[in-house]
Amino acid sequence: MQNRSVIDNVKPQINNGRFMIQRVVGEKVNVSASIFGDGHDYLRAVVEYKKEGAKKWTTVEMADLGNDAWSASFTVTEQAIYQYRIVSWVDHLLTWYRGFKKKQADGQPMGVELAIGGNLLTEVAKSLAKSKQAPVRAAIKELGQKDEGSATDYVLGPVFGKIVQDYPLRKFETTYDHNMRVKVGRLRERFSSWYELFPRSASQDVNRTGTFKDVELLLPRIDELGFNVLYMPPVHPIGRKNRKGRNNATTAMEGEPGSPWAIGAAEGGHKAILPELGDIKDYKALIHKAKTEYDIDVALDLAFQCAPDHPYIEDHPDWFIWRPDGTIMYAENPPKKYQDIVPINFETEDWKALWEELLSVVLYWCEAGVTIFRVDNPHTKPYRFWEYVIGETNKKFPDTIFLAEAFSRPAVMTELAKRGFQQSYTYFTWRTTPQEMKEYLTELTTTDLADIMQPNFWPNTPDILAFEMMGANSNQFVKRLLLAATLSSSYGLYGPSYELMENRGNTNGKEEYYDSEKYMARHYDWSYRNRITDAYTLINRARNNNPALQQTNNIRFTDSENGNLLSFVKWDEERTNFIWTIVNFDQHNRQGGHVHVPQDLLGHDGFRVTDLLTGNQYWWNGHSNYVDLDPGQWPAHVFKVEFS
Numbered sequence: 070m071q072n073r074s075v076i077d078n079v080k081p082q083i084n085n086g087r088f089m090i091q092r093v094v095g096e097k098v099n100v101s102a103s104i105f106g107d108g109h110d111y112l113r114a115v116v117e118y119k120k121e122g123a124k125k126w127t128t129v130e131m132a133d134l135g136n137d138a139w140s141a142s143f144t145v146t147e148q149a150i151y152q153y154r155i156v157s158w159v160d161h162l163l164t165w166y167r168g169f170k171k172k173q174a175d176g177q178p179m180g181v182e183l184a185i186g187g188n189l190l191t192e193v194a195k196s197l198a199k200s201k202q203a204p205v206r207a208a209i210k211e212l213g214q215k216d217e218g219s220a221t222d223y224v225l226g227p228v229f230g231k232i233v234q235d236y237p238l239r240k241f242e243t244t245y246d247h248n249m250r251v252k253v254g255r256l257r258e259r260f261s262s263w264y265e266l267f268p269r270s271a272s273q274d275v276n277r278t279g280t281f282k283d284v285e286l287l288l289p290r291i292d293e294l295g296f297n298v299l300y301m302p303p304v305h306p307i308g309r310k311n312r313k314g315r316n317n318a319t320t321a322m323e324g325e326p327g328s329p330w331a332i333g334a335a336e337g338g339h340k341a342i343l344p345e346l347g348d349i350k351d352y353k354a355l356i357h358k359a360k361t362e363y364d365i366d367v368a369l370d371l372a373f374q375c376a377p378d379h380p381y382i383e384d385h386p387d388w389f390i391w392r393p394d395g396t397i398m399y400a401e402n403p404p405k406k407y408q409d410i411v412p413i414n415f416e417t418e419d420w421k422a423l424w425e426e427l428l429s430v431v432l433y434w435c436e437a438g439v440t441i442f443r444v445d446n447p448h449t450k451p452y453r454f455w456e457y458v459i460g461e462t463n464k465k466f467p468d469t470i471f472l473a474e475a476f477s478r479p480a481v482m483t484e485l486a487k488r489g490f491q492q493s494y495t496y497f498t499w500r501t502t503p504q505e506m507k508e509y510l511t512e513l514t515t516t517d518l519a520d521i522m523q524p525n526f527w528p529n530t531p532d533i534l535a536f537e538m539m540g541a542n543s544n545q546f547v548k549r550l551l552l553a554a555t556l557s558s559s560y561g562l563y564g565p566s567y568e569l570m571e572n573r574g575n576t577n578g579k580e581e582y583y584d585s586e587k588y589m590a591r592h593y594d595w596s597y598r599n600r601i602t603d604a605y606t607l608i609n610r611a612r613n614n615n616p617a618l619q620q621t622n623n624i625r626f627t628d629s630e631n632g633n634l635l636s637f638v639k640w641d642e643e644r645t646n647f648i649w650t651i652v653n654f655d656q657h658n659r660q661g662g663h664v665h666v667p668q669d670l671l672g673h674d675g676f677r678v679t680d681l682l683t684g685n686q687y688w689w690n691g692h693s694n695y696v697d698l699d700p701g702q703w704p705a706h707v708f709k710v711e712f713s
Contacts, residue, residue: 295609308376
């Protein structure tokens with residue numbers, strides 16, 4: 070087909086349409102492109118979109134921004150997969166219309182021009198169904214009237230201008246259709262607050278370890294603190310062979326429970342429950358109560374690895390790697406050794422059966438009520454495997470969310486997001502200065518990552534006590550919490566370790582906890598409250614009440630005179646809710662300085678700010694304002710901006 074326009078530099082699209090971008094219900098898809106043609110004719114362009122499988126496209130006019138830049142947006146309103154494409158064309162009617170006005174202003178005779186316009190409108194009418202031709206036929210009649218002056222006035226009037234806009238002459242079209250798709254999920258994909266605990270440590274009776282029923286008793290506390298995702302390490306039987314002891318000791322002492330990530334024993338494997346925690350009825354009851362009474366999702370840890378006594382090893386020995394001496398190969402990341410864990414061999418010739426079995430594990434737990442999976446080490450399994458598992462799961466259970474626990478190289482983490490993971494762990498834990506944090510958030514929110522990767526910021530995990538947190542004071546714990554909860558719309562932490570401010574690192578020099586809960590059960594005073602639990606409650610309340618904190622990508626960093634201060638503004642899609650956060654990165658000393666107003670967002674006039682942590686209010690001018698932050702009180706302001 071002959072065409073006369075070029076469509077290039079289309080965004081968003083990932084790998085030329087190979088992978089879907091991600092949104093949640095109610096979000097916009099902002100489409101941009103370079104569109105240009107030959108000659109001096111005027112172009113028109115539209116974005117067309119529809120739900121996958123629908124017959125008709127919905128059309129949105131693209132705006133010509135100048136210098137061949139065009140843009141348009143559409144809103145996704147349902148959990149589904151949407152398709153979108155761009156169509157452009159040379160619009161001879163628009164070219165004639167704009168030329169007509171210039172010639173008339175120059176005093177040229179318009180008789181022939183009116184005839185040309187009538188002919189073009191006739192072409193438009195022929196392209197329409199008869200039921201839609203009436204306005205165009207009426208316009209043709211007006212252009213053909215004998216009084217040239219009246220006809221000219223009609224063309225110059227608003228009614229005819231709307232005809233040109235609403236009834237374009239679409240000929241010589243160029244269509245850019247590279248199977249561009251949007252995977253639309255539920256809001257919790259974008260906005261979630263995770264609290265991690267070990268169920269075996271949930272008992273308030275010091276004479277026994279915890280059960281799912283004990284975790285049920287903690288739901289009011291988790292809800293009070295404002296979290297909407299409860300995440301627990303694997304709940305399956307723990308292997309006895311090569312079980313690890315306290316502080317990762319090679320041999321466990323009598324009665325030591327072992328690592329929950331060493332999955333599988335005589336009681337069963339990935340579809341079984343550790344008997345000490347309860348049974349499947351207890352687990353389902355916990356999930357049901359959490360969701361129906363508190364709107365809390367219970368996340369299951371999905372760790373596709375086995376203990377040496379997992380039933381898979383006897384039933385499917387070809388799913389594993391065997392050494393020349395006949396022993397099974399355990400997991401290693403030299404020089405680290407994980408004798409209690411056996412990796413699955415995804416290179417097995419029986420890979421189809423393996424994939425189907427592991428998919429059945431996921432579907433089993435979905436049927437039990439699980440809606441979120443935190444996936445352990447996904448980067449050590451094939452990317453196509455995850456694309457298969459996530460795709461098949463979401464077909465049957467569209468509410469299911471997968472979080473990739475992959476602290477790996479950037480390209481690897483990006484690939485996992487492309488393959489379907491709705492959330493991703495990040496490098497937040499190791500960004501320790503205002504400049505590092507600014508650079509990292511700019512990368513996450515202004516590149517292609519913004520369309521495929523929802524970051525989930527974690528100040529700590531059972532595996533990671535960052536060097537920055539070793540020996541840290543409460544100011545540092547509050548600061549890292551507030552940074553995670555305001556920079557990213559999804560964040561999580563491993564508690565109660567966090568609120569107890571555990572800061573003792575392992576003596577091996579690595580970023581690990583001493584006496585890690587991975588290898589032991591504990592007893593906590595779950596009624597305990599302190600500065601950190603107060604901070605949980607206040608910041609989660611601010612997040613729940615302010616849409617600006619429920620997304621990550623709308624963020625603007627503002628200038629500050631003090632290099633210890635990080636200042637940023639976030640806003641919602643409608644730009645009716647603005648949150649301005651300023652953080653003092655110095656955990657020991659108060660820091661002050663002027664922060665500058667982003668006037669294109671907040672205007673030139675003054676406004677009121679209310680600190681959502683303290684309730685204090687201030688009137689700020691429209692240029693710059695002075696802040697002074699004492700970390701011993703609060704290491705940050707989280708201001709709600711209100712205009713009078």
